[in-house]
Amino acid sequence: MANTSLKRLLSDSVIYGLSSIVGRFLNYLLVPLYTYKIAAASGGYGVVTNIYAYTALLLVLLTFGMETTFFYFANKKEHDARRVFSTALTAVGAVSALFVALVFVFIGPIAGALDYTAHPEYIEIMACVVAIDAFQAILFAQLRFAGKAWKFAFLKLAFIFCNIGLNLFIFLVAPSLAESHPELMGWYRPDYQVGYVFVINLICTASITLGFLPELRNLRFGVDFTMLKAMLKYTWPLLLLGLMGILNQVADKICFRFLVPGQEGDVQLGIYGACVKIAMIMAMITQAFRYAYEPFVFGAGGGKESKESQAVVMKYFVMFTLFAFLAVVAYMDVLRYIIKSDYWEGLRAVPIVMMAEIFMGIYFNLSFWYKLIGKTWWGAVMSAIGCVALLAVNFVFVPKYGYMACAWGGFVGYGICMVLSYFIGQHHNPIPYKLKPIFGYFAAAMVLFAAMQLLPIESTAWSLVVNTMLLGLFAALIVYNERSLFNKIIKKLLKRG
Secondary structure: OOHHHHHHHHHHHHHHHHHHHHHHHHOOOOOHHHHOOOOOOOOHHHHHHHHHHHHHHHHHHHOHHHHHHHHHHHHOOOOOOOHHHOOOOOOHHHHHHHHHHHHHOOOHHHHHHHHOOHHHHHHHHHHHHHHHHHHHHHHHHHHHHEEEHHHHHHHHHHHHHHHHHHHHHHHHHHHHHHOOOOOOOOOOOOOHHHEEEEEOOOOOOOOHHHHHHHHHHHHOOOOOOOHHHHHHHHHHHHHHHHHHHHHHHHHHHHHHHHHHHHHHHHHHHHHHHHHHHOOHHHHHHHHHHHHHHHHHHHHOOOOHHEEEEEEEHHHHHHHHHHHHHHHHHHHHHHHHHHHHHHHHHHHHHHHHHHHHHHHHHHHHHOOOOHHHOOOHHHHHHOOOOOOHHHHHHHHHHHHHHHHHHHHHHHHHHHHHHHHHHHHHHHHHHOOOHHHHHHHHHHHHHHHHHHHHHOOOOHHHHHHHHHHHHHHHHHHHHHHHOOHHHHHHHHHHHHOOO
């Protein structure tokens, strides 16, 4: 049974990866587009980074943990999954609608507090985007619960292609059309590049909602207020947990403009935000993994086989993410061309941010112990401790060291959360994690990383050759240590052939 469940987890991870890894990779086309069209010195990309940090935080507030709560209640035999979905969707939809109304009513004071008085419409547009995103989060959760991985992937990719297409039109085609056919392009403003980034997001996000018409029919099951009360009791610690978790990701980008005010702050934040995009390969991997892993764990429960599966999956997760970490570092001389050269000074933060993302993925894997036993407040406590550490690093060191302090802040924050979750979790709900091979892979990866950074090779070509050999060495180590697994895979492939 455990093997069957793991096979389904792997299958779903591959499908969800189409929307997460492939989708975000395609979306990376926008990174060079923005950095080549929005100069680092203008600070425009810093504004984009800052606004999107706020929307990520607001998305957690507006969903208030209802995705995980939906899975928890929908898997209970005493509840009707359709009524659970209808209740969760209605609650999130009502909160999101109220949020948008309040933003439009109080836009003046909000724009002043955030230093966007020149462009308050940025805030209004992204308020609508995040409200729709929150509503869609429950709809996407329903697709995951129903096992509709292909529809999930299709809608995610549809958003990506729509977003890329409109951005390419606005930034590459529209300027030429405005010169050759000004009568058709009276609406186009060459100086409104940052604003168009947000407008395009709103158009694409709203359009995707049409793909959920079949799921929206389940709203006819209404709201079970008794169930909603129980769901809110379960979810409020998850809200705190999610809030602390997202603050670990975006607090540096939100605080930066206050710690380094003015144009200089926007410039530095833009450089940091652009370079961090390269590091987000870890976020793509962990997100794809999470989409499949969360329903898998809740569906399997907390039995012995489930614990053994979690231990095995943890080891494979560490192996794969460390390999991805080394691959990015090995080919940084090539990957840096994703962004324009005037952003390159921020590349030194990439390895630190990637390792912080690995810590976050491990923390996510460790976090199920308190979700399965219903003590979600533990997650809020640990994340709060990590967030305090992150903010302390930022407030103390950002004014002197700039965005490098942001990178180290995330590293420290997630590292603390990871360590706390392991030791507290092993006390409350012990899982037989395979620590010896996990630490072995970490040690090997750090040695190879140091070699890639310290070997005195001036030639870019030779550096790539040597780094490829070092990366191959890590791959060979994995194959040798996990040879029983690879032998089984090869035998199955030969048998199918």
